[in-house]
Amino acid sequence: MGFINLSDKNPFAYLDQPEFQTQYKQGIDKGYDYLIFCEGMHCSSCVHLIEKLTEYCPGVSEARVNFGQSTVAVTLAPEGSLAKVAQAISELGYTPRLIGSADNIQDKYTQENRTFLKRIAVAGFCAGNIMLFTIPIYAGLSGVWEKAFNAVGLLLFLPVLMYSAQPFYHGTLNALKFRTMNVDLPITIAMLSGFSLSTWNFINGKGDIYYDSTASFLFLILSARYLLKRVQQNYLAPARMETYFKDQIYECMNNDTSRLIPWNLIRPDDIIRIRSGQTLPTDCELLGESATVDSSLFNGESVPQVYSQGMQLLGGTKLLSSPVLMQAKVSFEKSKIGQLFQDLDQKSYQKSHFVGLTERLAQHLIIGVFSLAAVFAIGYSFVDLTVALQRALALIVIACPCALAFGSPLTLGLALKKAQKQGILIKSSNVFEKVLEIKNVFFDKTGTLTTGNLSLTQSVPADLSADLKSIILGLESSSQHPIAFAIRQAWADTTPSSRITDLHEIVGYGVKGQIHGDQYKISTANALDEKSQMAIQVQKNGMTVCHIFFEDRLREEAPAVVKRLHAKGIQTFLLSGDTNDRTKEVAQKCFIPNENALGEMSPQEKFEFIKTHDQTCMIGDGANDSLSLKNASVGIAVKGSVDLSLQYADVYFTRGGLNPLLDLFALAERTRKVLTRTLSVSLIYNLLGGAAALLGFIDPMMAAILMPISSALIVLTSLWGMR
Template sequence: MSVQRTQALAPCFHCGLPVPPGTDYTTIIGGEQKSMCCPGCQAVAQTIVDGGLDGFYRHRDASATTMDSRISSEAHLADELALYDSEAIQAEFVRHTGDEQAEAMLVIEGITCAACVWLLEHHLSQQPGVSQFSVNMTNHRARLVWDPSQTKLSKLFGEVLRIGYKAHPFHPNREEQLLEQENKRAIRRLGVAGVGMMQVMMMAIALYAGALQDMEARFVEFIRWSSLILATPVVLYSARPFFLTAFRDLKTRQLSMDVPVSIAIGGAYLASVWATIMNTGEVYFDSVTMFTFFLLIGRYIEMQARHRTGKAGNALLDLLPASATLLEEGREKMVPATELKPGDVVLVRPGHTLPADGIILEGSSAVDESALTGEYLPISKNIDDPVVGGTINVEHPLKIRITDVGPNTRLSAIVGLLDRAHAEKPVTARIADRVARYFVLAVLITSATVAGSWYFISPEDAFWITLSVLVVTCPCALGLATPTALTAATGTLRQQGLLITRGHVLEGLASATHIIFDKTGTLTEGNLSIQQMQPARELNSINPYSIAAALEQASEHPIARAFHPYFQIPSVNTRVKVNAGVEGEVEGVRYRIGKPSYAAELYQGVTPDQPDHERQWLLLSDDQGPLAWFALDDQIRKDAAFTLNVLKRLGLKVGMLTGDDSSAAARVADELGIETVKQGVSPDQKLAYINELQSNGASVIMVGDGINDIPVLAGARTSIAMGSATDLAKTSADAVLISSELERLALALMVARKTRMVIRENLSWALLYNLVALPLAAMGFIAPYMAAVGMSASSLIVVGNAMRLSRLPRIRRKLRE
């Protein structure tokens, strides 16, 4: 079984990551067929070979199949990094803007805490040509904006490596593999630490009991050496990341919480080794292993929450299909969508998703762009019209010439903007980071002072008291207080359908005083439904609903969906005319339904006037004349009334801004009980109204979905775009309500308020714990093992308190009360 598993997870010849089972991506290198893990590596490897650079692979050590072994030689490293300067390779993850700037999405390997993020951002931002470098702590993605004419990308990759991290081009599959590898390493380190701690603690209990009962010296020596053997793997393997991070931070003249942690673990271990070898003094192997184990537990829980949040953030990437139908010399060929390039011609059948941006060469159809534009009605597309990847072809086959792929597509631009937004930090997190860094310095100064004082008071107690001070005051709880709460809350809200795209959203939601809604597509569903049927002549036994439903069964248009509940009898010889209507035979009689002019062509008569102009009317006719009118209109969301009542109960003032000046706006406001209504307003007037509220001290949440909402979404302190919003509205907003269920807004508000409370509780507990524990440890009342338990318990309390934000039943009950 183990042999089969090893074969299934053979390393990719290019990047060294495991090749997923069932994949078949290969490239001929040196006359041999080499396996690749994904289309990206296959394309890069083929580019290297085509460019005559395959000597890089020949010079590389045959055993270098992992990322670590590939960077062991400086010469090989320089060759590899130079490959990232190739335009062909950069095409997959670099997007060039119009102002001679380039933007790249990266995944950073080696991040362990907020101090890592600060170090990366501080160091890279100081490099020539770099205008922005921001890192998302949650998913370890980084957004790099730089001037390629000033600095090569390979040099920036080298700078990341020089300070102790590794940068990879962002690819969803590769990111998942890196996260999986990180999780496996963490479990192995935690397992070794846990087993070692349990065994060492048993030895320590025997040692403590022996000291009380005057155990023989030879047994004491045996227990000490046994503890040394058991504790060594814990220190050298499980605690290794702490030492590496502390060394890296000291080398770059930075202070993080890993510095006092490493001093405590390393100092206690070395002192215990000395005491064991010399058979004199105290040993602290139990404190070392316990300290390492509990600290790893806290970090593992935080990592799991971060991984869940990172995976939930990839939802937009799923809009693009995995494959496409490529047309080559008149033949159809299924290829991975990632292998498409500009100029390729693809066939997109009805119901299929467009794989990339392009231009229509043949055919006409309606394209559902609701995922990107928020327009619930499909848009009629004809030859030479542009189409967008991620949208859905609704009615007829289309032949499309690809114009943009990869990072140049509109969908990739949206994802890039969201990742950029995720790198922002709320004010609370930035303050906590600064406090933690100063606190580390204060801990080191205090420890040195305590050591010097006790050296003169009681030299034999100086070491263990100083060790207790270092351990008990480790600022892990303070450093975890804010990030764990924010990560848990953000992950919970993403799972509930609210995608946060700016760092200040939770603070804005928690302190909001007003919430303003757009109408169409926000308070209403944005989907048409039959509001009224009005006969145009005597119907006798004719049922216009069943006839209209029979005709509309042949169409995938959203208008047709309004008739689907009334389907009873089939139609034959049905024909759909794009942007006009449907014609067919029902029980031997030919009918038409659609625009009045189209329906009137069947009986070749005068087009009748529709009953009113407040709603959209469809005409059903036969060859004798018009039969019936159907009024279609948008309907209020089912959860709108409940949500607005909850928001009012939470103390928010609810208003509505809409460009609709018809009676529909007043009807919606009246049904939902909204007293503050501004209708028929322009985008500028919406923004002016919001600015007036905010200038008077209001904290405003704006919820919208259309292009006309973009200025006000950008101007409000906190803005939320509906899941059906336009792509520009989504990128202008601070959060996206992917589920489009308004009830999630009230839930988000309650989660935000609870998050604010949890952060305050965590910070208060962390500071109170250190204020109480530090004097006790400095006076010698806390032994090292007690300090390890207290510090670990403090961190676990903070993490456990934050994890309460992942449990929603209590919040939901309050929502329903």
């Protein structure tokens, strides 16, 4: 194993200053301390090398590489130094760029792409012009002009040698320093050999000169890598938020002027006009009288909810009613949805088992290819040394395992984005593998098998006066409780009273206020109606004036979903805190076996029961069932605050109902098929290409042309499979 000399003269020493550590320190909930973009990462060998930071750099507890995003998530021990980590990455041959919580990784991609394109442009310009001066020589030019044209070829090759080929030198030095295998080593050897042999022949005035073919070879290899890098950035970059707000334009109405701006340029205190069907771009305050919105993304509610003037709405909710004015309270980056998507993207560093498998396979493949090429070169050298070296190089180039290691993260990245479009937020890609192993599914009742959306069923007395309804609406005008939404939904044609003063809401108890000295209070009723799950009482000066009853209906699709699970051989259970009678009644309607329906269970009892089973999935409320969600093999939250739910659950359904559960199973099965297919395509391509190279049907130049085709095949296979 190699050794990194971390000298005292560290150009990154400033990173150990407190202000810089604070700037780049990630949140406690991220699971790591710092996120570093590694410019120059291009293959599985890079991943393997960078993840050995724990061995090369003292003080690093963990280093997890995300090949798709060219980043490494670093966890430091108490004695660890961020400056030494950056220095170690630089010594490994990559350019480290620290990423803060508010930084956009797309900016890092732009910087890297510019450098990459400059190298390609120089190589392409020089290769093209060398060919122009070489064609006359191939046509028979000789004498002084031949030497002059070869001299021009030498001068034009120098920029390729000194500038464009630098990434290959870094990779070669790493291979030699750390005794690893990577494809840069033979490419560098081939390039330097071609240059040295050509220059020797040029000086001595005899033999062949290969400036044109060597420069073209480098140009093609660089172009292939850039193609792979662009696909990687387009499909594996953290773009959940961009896809969620794709092409959204908003009307900003500051200073009595109106202008259209994109979603990501909205700033705090901006007054924006939201049209029906538009999604709020950040957390806002409602300036209009009322608004009906779809807030399923943040609370799992599939039924539209009515908000009143002055209430706070979260970014990501969708306006369903007529256009209204809203005032942005924070920028997108500081909004709840912005922080949510950033958190989800960073949790993608939990490496999938299949990704780890393909990375290990890629390492074994590159060692096998190098060994075979070396054996063939030595053996065939007794027949023809030049042919032996050409075929060995062609084998190494065409059998490059970059596409193999790229296929799995690409497919899983596409699967995560497809899940988002289907209303399924997934914390990490390893969920797909766990879903396919599930044997037992545990349902919560309220909000899971039932809608969780209360509806007003009756009142006592049956006919309430318009004035009393107005007072009740006024008391509940700013409440976020499900009862308040149910009342506003049922009495949408009634105007809330504006006469209420001293309005107070006590969470979990009720609301109270005064009208002209009379004290009004709304609280939970002492006795529940047998047919309803909840009742409230309205009191005036301590005297009850009415009772209002609500019910929670069974989801229409619940029985069909349970039957589909049974068809897959999965056992189903119903665990509820409700009474045993109501629990078994719901279980019977959903075809859950009577012995598997358990009521009057506390969160701790649910957790203890789930622990007695293997390969489990818990589906419930993100708040009330957090303990069970966290400890099940796969935890799925269908209700509750999305950010809190995803602290404990692996999956959150932003689409109402249970149908997303079947979509999740179907997507997991499709993902496995595509992963298997891409792996098979890559291995078959490398096998056939390698055999053709050894048999002499493919030379190094043709291998450089064919190499990107393997990457294109992987991309097309993944895109077609996840379409």
